[in-house]
Amino acid sequence: xxxxxxxxxxxIVPVTVGISLLVSILFVKPAFDDMQTQRxxxxxxxxxxxxxxxxxxxxxxxxxxxxxxxxxxxxVEGALPNDASMDSYIYELNERASRSGILINSVSAKEKTSGxxxxxxxxxxxxxxxxxNSSSDDESSGNGAGSGSKAVGGIQPSSSCVKGYSLDLVxxxxxxxxxxxxxxLEDTNRMANISSIAIKSNPSGxxxxxxxxxxxxxxxxVFYRAKSEVSNSSIISSLASGEGxxxxxxxxxxxxxxxPYVAPxxxxxxxxxxxx
Amino acid sequence: MVxxxxxxAPESENKSPLTGKSALTFSILLIVVVFLAYGAILYFxxxxxxxxxxxxxxxxxxxAKMAGQTYSDLYDFQERLILLDKVTNxxxxxxxxxxxxxxxxxxxxxxxxxxxxxxEGILDVKGIAANxxxxxxxxxxxxxxxxxxxxxxxxxxxxTSGENGQGGVEFDVTVKLNDSVLKx
Numbered sequence: 001x002x003x004x005x006x007x008x009x010x011x012i013v014p015v016t017v018g019i020s021l022l023v024s025i026l027f028v029k030p031a032f033d034d035m036q037t038q039r040x041x042x043x044x045x046x047x048x049x050x051x052x053x054x055x056x057x058x059x060x061x062x063x064x065x066x067x068x069x070x071x072x073x074x075x076v077e078g079a080l081p082n083d084a085s086m087d088s089y090i091y092e093l094n095e096r097a098s099r100s101g102i103l104i105n106s107v108s109a110k111e112k113t114s115g116x117x118x119x120x121x122x123x124x125x126x127x128x129x130x131x132x133n134s135s136s137d138d139e140s141s142g143n144g145a146g147s148g149s150k151a152v153g154g155i156q157p158s159s160s161c162v163k164g165y166s167l168d169l170v171x172x173x174x175x176x177x178x179x180x181x182x183x184x185l186e187d188t189n190r191m192a193n194i195s196s197i198a199i200k201s202n203p204s205g206x207x208x209x210x211x212x213x214x215x216x217x218x219x220x221x222v223f224y225r226a227k228s229e230v231s232n233s234s235i236i237s238s239l240a241s242g243e244g245x246x247x248x249x250x251x252x253x254x255x256x257x258x259x260p261y262v263a264p265x266x267x268x269x270x271x272x273x274x275x276x
Numbered sequence: 277m278v279x280x281x282x283x284x285a286p287e288s289e290n291k292s293p294l295t296g297k298s299a300l301t302f303s304i305l306l307i308v309v310v311f312l313a314y315g316a317i318l319y320f321x322x323x324x325x326x327x328x329x330x331x332x333x334x335x336x337x338x339x340a341k342m343a344g345q346t347y348s349d350l351y352d353f354q355e356r357l358i359l360l361d362k363v364t365n366x367x368x369x370x371x372x373x374x375x376x377x378x379x380x381x382x383x384x385x386x387x388x389x390x391x392x393x394x395x396e397g398i399l400d401v402k403g404i405a406a407n408x409x410x411x412x413x414x415x416x417x418x419x420x421x422x423x424x425x426x427x428x429x430x431x432x433x434x435x436t437s438g439e440n441g442q443g444g445v446e447f448d449v450t451v452k453l454n455d456s457v458l459k460x
Contacts, residue, residue: 016303038324052338119362183371198391246357
């Protein structure tokens with residue numbers, strides 16, 4: 001009996017220490033590591049939350065600023081509208097044709113399915129394969145990464161592209177009127193780029209007959225972009241980081257659309273009607 | 277005679293290093309400490325985990341707010357600006373080009389056809405020169421135009437004068453334009 005008690009006395013401490021060690025190794029240490037991980041994670045995600053709150057604050061300030069930019073908004077929406085709105089563009093063209101004195105013979109428009117421009121949805125050589133191209137107008141080209149479009153070679157997401165119309169315009173006028181009309185075409189409210197030009201003299205087609213009238217065919221690319229509900233992450237992060245809007249573009253647009261009109265001064269400083 | 281000197285203190289001679297009671301107390305205390313430590317660690321671990329979940333929820337809300345409808349107008353506006361920047365970079369200023377380019381035509385030459393396609397970037401110029409000498413002068417003059425990369429003479433043929441005396445040399449010349457010449 002005495003020996004047994006002595007044995008227990010001798011064993012109880014090492015056994016307890018052993019059990020404690022075992023518990024520490026098997027349970028306490030992993031729990032401690034886990035706690036440390038959670039603690040570390042907390043400080044990281046708290047920082048992330050602080051950043052996000054800061055970014056949201058910046059966005060809310062930007063929104064307040066944007067709400068007060070009524071003129072700039074209408075300038076931008078006019079330059080790159082939400083839909084094709086070819087009727088209003090043709091109306092604008094007609095108005096400018098009247099001002100320059102030329103006669104519009106014909107106007108034809110067709111939806112552009114491919115283009116050289118790298119910002120066009122369906123660029124000819126290369127980069128973008130967009131499912132939005134073959135669909136109807138209400139599909140936004142800017143549906144972001146989840147729009148079902150993919151960038152081949154990772155060049156450009158489909159959200160950063162425009163759709164457009166090719167417009168062929170046949171006009172008749174004399175040299176001064178034609179040059180005048182080109183000046184008017186440059187500062188239309190809606191951005192359109194001239195893709196081709198063909199000017200022919202003597203549009204009446206009578207051999208030997210000479211007159212001042214020139215027949216001009218102008219190919220125009222007119223763009224639009226459906227409003228995107230979902231944006232791409234680079235835009236979000238650039239705005240959230242407080243970079244602000246691309247105000248240089250607004251300035252550029254103002255310079256184009258509201259440029260003071262200076263009528264071309266033909267033949268006053270060496271320039272001449274090259275068709276005469 | 278051998279003398280034994282006992283160096284051990286008499287009180288410690290009888291004292292065992294660990295009594296049964298103290299060994300038990302030590303063991304229980306050790307186990308309690310270990311379990312208390314484990315409990316404390318679990319408690320803090322759970323507490324951190326809960327806090328993390330709450331912070332994660334707040335992060336998700338903030339992200340949803342950022343990517344949601346609240347600011348979609350801003351993103352759309354910014355994307356429109358970026359695209360307009362690219363569109364305006366391609367904007368061509370033809371009236372200015374005509375004014376500059378027309379200085380490079382001598383009075384003895386008049387054009388009948390003028391065409392340009394941005395795909396090729398080549399200007400095709402057809403016209404009538406008074407004679408071959410004037411045509412050669414014209415081609416030389418066109419080569420000096422700063423906006424031209426190259427000038428290629430295609431063909432020419434003599435044209436007999438018609439009823440209103442507009443004879444001369446018909447020609448076809450192509451001019452490869454610099455990318456920047458039509459832009460501001």
